[in-house]
Amino acid sequence: MLSKTPLSFLASQLFQRRLPMGGCLAVLLLGSAWAQAAEDYDQLVREARAGNYQPALQRLRQNPDDLAHLDDHLVIAGWAGLDEEVLQTYQRHPQARLSSGAWAAVARAYRNLKRWPQALEAYRRGLAAHPGDPALQQGQAMTLVDAGRGPEALQKAAALVAAAPRDAERRLALAYVHQQMGEPYAALFQVDQARQLAPRQSRVLSEYVDALQAAGLPRQALAFGERHPGVLSAAQQRSLQADRVAELVRLAEVSPLRDSERFVVADRAIAEADRLLAQWAGDPAAAQEVRRVRVDRLGGLYARARMAEVVEEYERLHAEGAELPPYALRWVAGASLYQRQPELAAELYRQVIASENAKDSDWMDDHQGLFYALVESERLDELPTLADGLVAQQPVRLHPPGMGVAVPNDDWLEARLLQANGRLYRNDLPATQQDYESLVASAPDNSRLRTGLASTYLSRGWPRRAEDQLKIAESTDPRGVALETEQGMVARELQEWRQLDLLADDVIQRFPEQLQAQRLDYLRQVHHMAELRISAYGGHANGGEVNGSRDLGFDSVLYSPPIADHWRLFGGAGYATGDFEEGTGHYRWQRVGTEWTGRNTTLEAEVSHNDYGDGDKLGLRLSGVHDIDDQWQYGWSAARLSRETPLRALNSGIRADRLDGFLRWRQSEQREWRLAYAPSHFSDGNMRHELALTGSQRFYSSPYLVADLGLEVSGSRNSKSEDVPYFNPKSDLLLLPSLNLEHTLYRRYQTRWTQQGQLGAGSYSQQHHGTGAVGLIGYGQRLSLDDRFDAGLALSAVSRPYDGDRELDYRLVFDLSYRF
Incomplete structure (x- = not known):
């Protein structure tokens, strides 16, 4: 409680003591000076309350041992954020009797400096002097959670709310404890309750915005701030707008129910990011948010399959010295792999993997990305070590807490697939076949495994066996892009040209950005091209009984593009010559025909x-x-x-x-x-x-x-x-x-x-x-x-x-x- 010296006190002392008139005059003059000084001090305190701390602090620093103003010094220095000055002042008089506000200032200074034991001791002493003081009780609970004593803090804060459930400040203290314990939704609930209790209190409204933001609800936080002008600062509004872009990017990675809508959210994320970057251009205060939005925009571009732009923007950020977080490096790595830059992709995936562990949700996906980056950069000798290590780390089944039965471990299956595919890329087709057949036998309804087995059969030259496997897989995933692409590859090998066209049309129309769809469509286009074949030979023999001592020849044929799927016209010409004992032979031919x-x-x-x-x-x-x-x-x-x-016979x-x-x-x-x-x-x-x-x-x-x-x-x-x-x-x-x-x-x-x-x-x-x-x-x-x-x-x-x-x-x- 801040001190004050009323003028009425001086007047009462004057008349009670019945001083002579001269003395009275002197006293009155002195009292008038004291009154003026007191009024000046009160004005300094009022200015400090309004945010102008330095005049009051300068006055208080002139007499640091003045116990009458010790509380004021501690409180005002605390308002000014001068934690070291608060503690230095307090430590000059550690046994002084302090007000509850002064104890709160001391404890808060220790807390700000992360000196948790001293802060808790200050709260203890303050509560001993002022039992039941709500500010000290709330501060104590919040400091306990800061010190890592979450359950104890939660118990105290919950008890405070239970004792006065309509106290908004207590609700905010409990919300803080929940927030620090990693419970943003419980924190949001408490702040929402405080908002209902104090709907016009600016601090409560500000805390509500913070709670929405912490709960991953930037759109709601922005909307709330727009309905309550003054709640959001310019910096906080930019931060929430950047959070909104990040939220859209995260949502863009979620597969929608309909394939046709898979880019809707990504397009919104990119458009919002572009709007904000244009709005903040040239604003030095927005530099941090600009960098954030540029990084998150990479995720939107990646989800939209605009891979070239992802790599280009990464190169610009890298040239500017920006350090990208692992999640952004993951996007760049995937885009680099898409853009046929596997060496860069492998380097980036290794950086991402180094920053995570097996419990991270993207851990296996990142290893898969690294695996295929190694494949495409022809570093095939590294595949067994990577795949075998992943299999060794993963149990076949998991035992989730609270469940009485074990469940299949998806990461183990992914590791086994990498192991099988590693053998395929290393040209060990018999081992690949054995792996896939074993996996299919253990999970016969898994269409992905059957598609992989079909691909292996096709690699071994067995398109009909592959076709049988794909027919089985079709029953569980009839329009999967991997399934249809593999069916197209099989149709091409079996010369089922109409089926190839139908499958290629379907996958390229539905998934034009996917590489496997592009690959099938390209092979279909190649099939529909004209074809030129040329063969030639030249020989020299010391006898020349069969082909002549010198012989030379060529044959050429040009095929038309396919007509009505199955037909091709062709025409060609050739020439052969050879030197024999009876003379030089010459043979010329021209031919035309059709192929079905x-x-x-x-x-x-x-x-x-x-x-x-x-x-x-x-x-x-x-x-x-x-x-x-x-x-x-x-x-x-x-x-x-x-x-x-024989040319010699023709001759x-x-x-x-x-x-x-x-x-x-x-x-x-x-x-x-x-x-x-x-x-x-x-x-x-x-x-x-x-x-x-x-x-x-x-x-x-x-x-x-x-x-x-x-x-x-x-x-x-x-x-x-x-x-x-x-x-x-x-x-x-x-x-x-x-x-x-x-x-x-x-x-x-x-x-x-x-x-x-x-x-x-x-x-x-x-x-x-x-x-x-x-x-x-x-x-x-x-x-x-x-x-x-x-x-x-x-x-x-x-x-x-x-x-x-x-x-x-x-x-x-x-x-x-x-x-x-």
Whole structure:
């Protein structure tokens, strides 16, 4: 309680003591001076109450040992926020008798300086001197919760409210305790009760706004502030507006009931952020809120799939020296991955993960982001450590408190999926298949697992098995984008072109921003493009019995875009030449035809013009390839004037009609066998029968290197003798085992550059000429770009006998496929 010296007190003392007239005059003059001084002091106190503290404090500091004004000094210094001065003044007179207000000022100073024990002791002494003082009791409860003694603070504050439930200040004290204990909604309830008790008290209204903000209700806080002018300061209004943007960004990440509405909230968040940034432009006082809104706007852009803008704004913020919080780095990491910047994404995901632990809700999502960033940056060696570590950390089931049964652990399943996919990306398809089949067996109704198993089957070359799995998954998630995308991939492999178009149209219309939808739509577009195929070769041999000492040739064909889903027209031309003992041979051809593709079937019909030897000839060809199932396939071809006719025979005016047939069994990428038979009827009366068995067995597989063992067993029989103008053994047999290697030199998304090596050693037997060794060595490279361009160049050398004489044949082969 602040001190005051009334003039009436001086007058009463004057007359009670009956002083002489001179003394009375002196006393009256002195009393008048004292009265004026008292009135001046009272004016200083009134100014201090109004917020002008310094004049009163300067007066009080002139006599710090004046016990009569000690309470005033403590209280006014407390109003001014001079906690150190409050404590220094108090400590000069620690045993002085203080008013309740002075004790409150001392305790509050200790509390502001986080000296909880001393603050609680001051409250104890104050309450001992002034029992039941409500301000001291409320301050004590609030200090207890500050000191970490929440339950005790809650008990005291609740008791205060129970004793006087219509006291707004007590409600505010209880609200503070709830707030500090992490109970914002309980705090909001108490402040709301205080607001109803004191609806016009400015402090209560301000506390209500703070409680709404703390409860994550910035929109309501802003609306309340607009209805009560003066409650919000300019800084507080900006803070709430920034909170509102953050709230909209959080809501934008929640999936709506309808896919068509998934961007509505994100668009609102971006629009509000842009409005505020424009409003605050050039206002130095709003710099903090501007930075906040710019950071939160990243989340709105991310939810809206405007990924390029997310990365661009991050780069601007980074250049300005801004430190982004982990949640914002998560958005930038995801956007970087979307924008095919996996190295940046991996770096950012590692920063985010370093700031959290396994209990954070986004912990597994962040590890998934890191996993795919490593995949796309081709750091495949790091995948097992990451995935296996996540599986080891996660129990299969959880035991939530209060539940009598264990529940499946979703994070364990996510970790197992990363483990399985890691094996897929590391080219261990058998292990991937085993993982997915095991997971599907344990959760047969999980469409996501079945879709993953279908993708694995497709990678192994089993589209029909994949189709079966997707049909089962369709029963639980008929329009899931991952399911439909995978169905589109299967339809493409099965040549179900109409189905591919329908699925691609659906996913790209519903989810144009999703990469998997874009990927399917792009592959569909590639299918609808024209296609150019070119193959060429050149060779040099020291004998030239078969192909000539020097030979050269090329073939080109141009396919039209698909017509009515299944048809393509094509036309092409080619040329071959070779040097033989009897002269140089030349062969030119032009061809046109049509191709029909559908499920399980590819058919071609062709008419050709052939210029060789002694004139022009008309050629015809029909061919077909048919899939029986995922393992078995057969094909056939019938050609009048076959381009497989040896050039040396054509140079002598001899043509050949040919039938081809094959049967292929392909278990998977691991092994394959093919049996082919081709009878040819030459115009000189010769009948040739060729039979070939080829196979491969993979024995080594890694992310960048695969090794296969190959075997070719082939032979032929001719009805005529060797006395014809082309190589025509009566019968022969080739046995050639080989080692085939393929090494990936570079891979980046749909760009792949590989090199191939081949080594072979076997034998060749020819009737009447015995058996000789065969050696093969080859090297080549292949480049694939963007699913539209594929080209390869290979050089090989073969040493083998022909008619008993050894020949060394060098051959350079080129092929290209381009869609446009």
